Amino acid sequence: MSTRKYPYAVVIGRFQPVHFGHQRLIEEAARAADRVIVVVGSDRTPRSAKNPFTFDERERMVRACLRSADQMRVSVVGVGDSPYNDQLWIASIQSAVDKLIVQDGHKPAKTKVALVGHLKDASSYYLKLFPSWEFVGLHAVESIHATDVRNLYFDPEMRGQLSPSDLPDGTAAFLDRFTRTEDYAALCEERAFLIDYRDKYRYAGSEFPPIYTTVDAVVVEAGHILLVQRKFHPGKGTWALPGGFVGQHERLQDAAVRELKEETRLKVPVPVLNGSMKASHVFDAPERSQRGRTITHGFFFELSHNQWTGLSDVRADDDAAAVRWVPIAEFLDMQECMYEDHFFIANHFLGGLGKH
Template identity: 45%
Template sequence: MYDTAILIGRFEPVHTGHLALLNRALEEANKVIVIIGSAFQARSPKNPFTWKERADMLLGGLSESNRTRVDVVPVRDYYDEARWVKAVQKAVNERTQPGARIGLVGHFKDASSSYLSSFPGWELIPLTRQGEIDATMIRNAYFGATADTIPIALSPFHDVLPKSTRTLLEQFATQSEFAELQNEWRMLRGYREAWASAPYPPIFVTVDTVLRCQNQILLIRRAHAPGKGLLALPGGFIEPRESIWQSCLRELVEETHCDVTPERLQQTLQSVHVFDHPDRSQRGRTITHAHYFDLGDAPLPAVQADDDAAQVLWMPISEIVKSEEMLFEDHFQILNHFLRNQILSE
């Protein structure tokens, strides 16, 4: 027996394969810690449910006595393997005794399972994959239906969806967020289909601007999918005849009409960092060059929303962590990279 068994996953949504892993963990240890990944993300077609909703789906598939043996812990995406591993280890260490024998339950299904090799101090508790079903197939059927046809759309998955999952899916389909995510799902599907016949998977190059002034950050509210209504950094795709710097200046002006001159921006540029995690954007492989400017205590520049921005606003740095679940893609982690000591302490 292990002192503690660990199960790591996104569970978007929970299916019987997840429950098989959880039950295996309960067989191997008296205490189980479930790490729910992609926590605190804005809702999206890939991450439609909050970590608490996913926890309810998981625990709802267990007996009451087994629920008391499970500790569910949310862990955010860092888009940095080393930082994510450290965060998971920290969460487990805080909930276990020194020297505890720890087992990690899982199976290698594809490249997304590589994390199982990231914890050499934990013994792997293997379990054969339970059929070919995965959460992506369920999400595609779900978002391809209407609120009225959800039961029909999910009928092929009836045997692999626990009652707790079916109940949540049917209830969520009646909420306004469902229709918004459907629009996102359709947009992203069409986006990927548009370049599906390319000889090689395309790699997109973008720019983003982190503009700081009076300890506030300039943000926009996105006007269109993907991420309609979410907060984001001003930015966009590089035009064919532009340099990265030229694209940064153009996107900032197009979206915010910021009246800071290019010369002033050049003087206040603090750093440029490339964010290239393969999963940072659902649109496809997207590499962005984020530019960090600090205008110090100068008066706030005049701004006005335009182009892809429905709104432009200055957000105090102290408020950013409270808005994490409203930030687009990995923009919270981009901000955290440049402002780490003022947003997250870990």
């Protein structure tokens, strides 16, 4: 007969990377419950300075900080982001947890679940979004913050200030191995670009950073969506919607059409494009872009298709590595290689067809 208070305890985090604060939360969950479910967020996103490690790598770091006796009691599941729909994100986590409970032969509605976490600041708001779970709060634990780890680790000149003793042994060993990979070098390069970018475009003499305005075009034709592959940082190599910054003297839709034509050389006249615009929407998640606060305006274009001539001709501009019409069925499996929140922007106009 178990003496633990709960049959299940949940710990939610991005674990980029796992530090002592994460380890303490998981250990507390293991003390409180018979089974622990570690929910790893930001699953299925391409590597970036903010989310550098894959789900599999983070699961290995999580398991490396567990005691051998706890390994079989801990399940690690990945849940993707839903930056414009908290309810969908909540449902994804609840579904992942309920699925494991059902696999164990229990009924989720009748099973007591604890949510173990630390309310450190506004970023911990998600801990209050699961009222059916009993919250178990922990006080702060002495630990270097994951953001500080990334800032030191991906700056080759500062990496020496990150001591192995600052992190759990499994995390320190993983990070040491990762420094010898091509992915590490690419992330260091991207981080340096972003720092230079923010310094270059900061308002002179002002404590307030700029807020950028951009446009993105979601263009579909005959069951295909038009994507460009990024040639430069940030997001080098990822796929994106055609788009860019709004000019000083442009209206938003004009900017979207201009960027679309420039990046893809789409052989559709501008008046036809304007007539094909079906909807628009503002996407303003504060952390949507690593470059800084960037609010983008999405425009949805649905082109008429000529079955005799095929899909409209496109050609990559010098700023793009490639451009292609992607079958929407294929696009729905591309979340892991899509730039920033472009997968979610496209899905907003496609009717939420994405596989979450």
